[in-house]
Amino acid sequence: MNEQDQQAPRTKNSVLSLAGFLLRSVIAGLALAFVVLYLWPNLNERLAQKPSATPAQPEIFTSYADAVDRTAPSVVSIYTKSVELQQVSPRLQKILGSQYIARSRQNMGSGVLVSEDGYILTNNHVISRVQNISVGLWDGRYAEAQVVGSDPETDLAVLKIELTGLPAAPLAEETELRVGDVVLAIGNAFGLSHTVTMGIISATGRNDLRSVLYEDFIQTDAAINAGNSGGALINYRGEVIGISTRNLGQTQGAQNIGFAIPIAMAKDVMQQIVENGTVRRGWLGALFSDLPLSQQMDGSSSRRGIQVRDVTTGGPAWTAGIRAGDILLSLDGVEIGDARALLLVISQRQPGSRVEFQVQRDSEVFETYATLIQQPPLR
Numbered sequence: 001m002n003e004q005d006q007q008a009p010r011t012k013n014s015v016l017s018l019a020g021f022l023l024r025s026v027i028a029g030l031a032l033a034f035v036v037l038y039l040w041p042n043l044n045e046r047l048a049q050k051p052s053a054t055p056a057q058p059e060i061f062t063s064y065a066d067a068v069d070r071t072a073p074s075v076v077s078i079y080t081k082s083v084e085l086q087q088v089s090p091r092l093q094k095i096l097g098s099q100y101i102a103r104s105r106q107n108m109g110s111g112v113l114v115s116e117d118g119y120i121l122t123n124n125h126v127i128s129r130v131q132n133i134s135v136g137l138w139d140g141r142y143a144e145a146q147v148v149g150s151d152p153e154t155d156l157a158v159l160k161i162e163l164t165g166l167p168a169a170p171l172a173e174e175t176e177l178r179v180g181d182v183v184l185a186i187g188n189a190f191g192l193s194h195t196v197t198m199g200i201i202s203a204t205g206r207n208d209l210r211s212v213l214y215e216d217f218i219q220t221d222a223a224i225n226a227g228n229s230g231g232a233l234i235n236y237r238g239e240v241i242g243i244s245t246r247n248l249g250q251t252q253g254a255q256n257i258g259f260a261i262p263i264a265m266a267k268d269v270m271q272q273i274v275e276n277g278t279v280r281r282g283w284l285g286a287l288f289s290d291l292p293l294s295q296q297m298d299g300s301s302s303r304r305g306i307q308v309r310d311v312t313t314g315g316p317a318w319t320a321g322i323r324a325g326d327i328l329l330s331l332d333g334v335e336i337g338d339a340r341a342l343l344l345v346i347s348q349r350q351p352g353s354r355v356e357f358q359v360q361r362d363s364e365v366f367e368t369y370a371t372l373i374q375q376p377p378l379r
Contacts, residue, residue, distance in 0.1 A: 064184060068196055070238030073138040074113040074169035075231055077188035078122060078145070078159075080130040081106055110187035110231030111135065111159060112240060114267075116168050119274065120159040121266055122230030123245050124150045127157050135161050136193060149273035153213040153281075153347075155245055156266055158273045169232060172239035175264045177204050177218065185222040185244055185258070187231025197223040199256065206259065207340040211246060214344050217259040218242045224258030233260040242266075268348075282349035282372030285315020286322060288339035305329045305360065306339045320357070320370035327360040346372065 085100040092101075109126030113119070120135065127133055133145040143161040150157035181201045189195040199222030206217040220233065224247045233242035242260030272279045287310040305327040311317045322328075328336050332355055336342050349355065351374040358367055 064182070064198065064236060067184065067234060067236055067238035068186065071169055071232055071234050071240060072186055072194050072196070073167040075138070075186045075194060076111045076113060076120060077136040077191075077193040077227075078109040078111050078126055078230060079106065079134045079136065080108070080127060081132040082130040108188055108191055108227045109229045110227065110244070112169050112230070112232045112243065113166055114169055114171065114270065116166050118161040118163060118166055119148070119270070120145065120161065121243055121270055122157050122159060123243065124152050124155045124157040126230045127159065128152075133159065135159070136188075137163075138167070138194065149277050151269050151273065151279045153279075154261060154265060154269055155212045156243065156261060156269045158270050170237075170239045171263055171267065172235060172241045175241070175262060177201055177241065177262075179203060182236050183220055183222055183241065184234050185220070185224055185228060185231060185260075186234065187224075187228035187244055189223070189225040189227045191227055195225075195228075199223070199258075202257070204262075205341075207338070207344065209259070214265075214347050215340065216262055216265055216344055217245070218262055220258050220260065221256035222258060223256065224260075228258075280351055281347040281375040282351055282353055283315075283375035284317045284346050284355075284370060284372060285312035286310065286317040288328070288342060290337075290339045291327070304335060304337055306336050306342060316370040316372055320368045322357065322359060322368065322370070323361070325361070329358040329360055329365070332356050347375065351375075 082105050083102050084105050086103050087099055088101050107126070107130070109122060111120040111122035111126075114121050127147060128150070133147070135143050135145045137143070141163060143163050145159040145161050148158040148160050179201050183199060183201055185197045185199070186194060189197075199220050201218060202221050203219040206219050207215040209215055209217065218233065218241070222233070224244045228244045229246065231244045232240045233244050235241050241263050243263070243266050244258065244260045247258040248254035269279055286308055288306045289309050291305055291307055308317070308322060308324055308326045308328065311322055311324055328342070330336055331342065331345065346355070349372055351372055353372045354369055355372065356367060356369050358365065
């Protein structure tokens with residue numbers, strides 16, 4: 001047997017061995033695939049799915065133009081004229097034959113159309129003691145305005161113009177405000193009609209400015225300049241949440257500290273003025289002051305109760321047995337800790353309302369009831 005005859009069986013055996021190895025590998029692979037698909041039946045679908053796209057990013061709010069467009073047509077510019085008597089020098093008195101000379105004065109402010117039939121909300125100080133009131137509208141029209149009524153205690157007034165096709169401002173129904181909410185002020189700043197400024201709500205419930213009797217201001221850093229008084233403070237939806245009223249000027253070292261009257265208070269005052277010509281408020285006939293803060297065991301400070309400074313003889317508080325020096329602890333079961341806040345709460349009750357006080361006199365604590373009456377005119 002030659003060498004070639006000896007190599008032939010070896011080559012045949014090698015081929016058969018390779019074929020057997022490949023067959024065993026295929027069988028093992030199929031068996032493994034079967035086991036995987038049996039245990040994880042959705043694996044095929046998962047492998048077939050395309051990688052998910054990057055999650056959509058929230059839309060960035062970059063413009064409040066829609067909010068402005070919704071409300072700006074309802075904001076009006078107010079121009080007033082008044083005549084003031086000015087004392088002149090003795091030399092001019094001899095020439096004129098009078099100690100005084102009449103001088104005309106012009107001022108400006110803003111207002112908000114709150115109804116299609118021409119009612120306008122503004123500040124009382126914008127129209128107080130003036131002889132003529134002119135209103136400029138978004139569409140270029142002008143009209144003379146009449147004073148329906150005013151409320152110096154909240155610095156609000158209602159005007160009326162006789163025009164058609166008037167756009168009423170959307171007034172916020174939800175009055176829950178949060179510090180940090182974005183707001184915009186629209187008004188006749190320095191005679192520049194429909195000027196828009198933006199800021200946030202800096203605080204709510206401000207009642208210690210001593211600017212009017214009943215205070216519950218929204219504080220904002222949106223610029224409220226001369227001429228903005230009576231204009232609109234709106235939210236990002238374009239709803240009026242307040243009537244701009246004043247700022248702390250630079251003469252007081254303040255920057256970006258402005259205030260607005262909450263629209264809920266403004267609507268209540270407006271409704272009463274339109275229906276009754278005046279505002280009806282509960283009155284207790286007493287003056288109050290805050291008590292000093294007391295230190296608590298946990299290190300915090302709190303104030304419970306307010307002190308009665310003065311009581312009008314014959315008034316509701318007097319009739320209820322409340323006297324100067326007493327400490328009012330609660331009103332209708334709610335603890336009291338702020339004199340200005342109590343004044344506001346009482347004013348929001350209707351005359352004839354019966355209220356319950358818990359009172360402390362020296363070491364004695366007792367309950368008493370008072371029936372509120374209509375607040376008399378302020379002197």
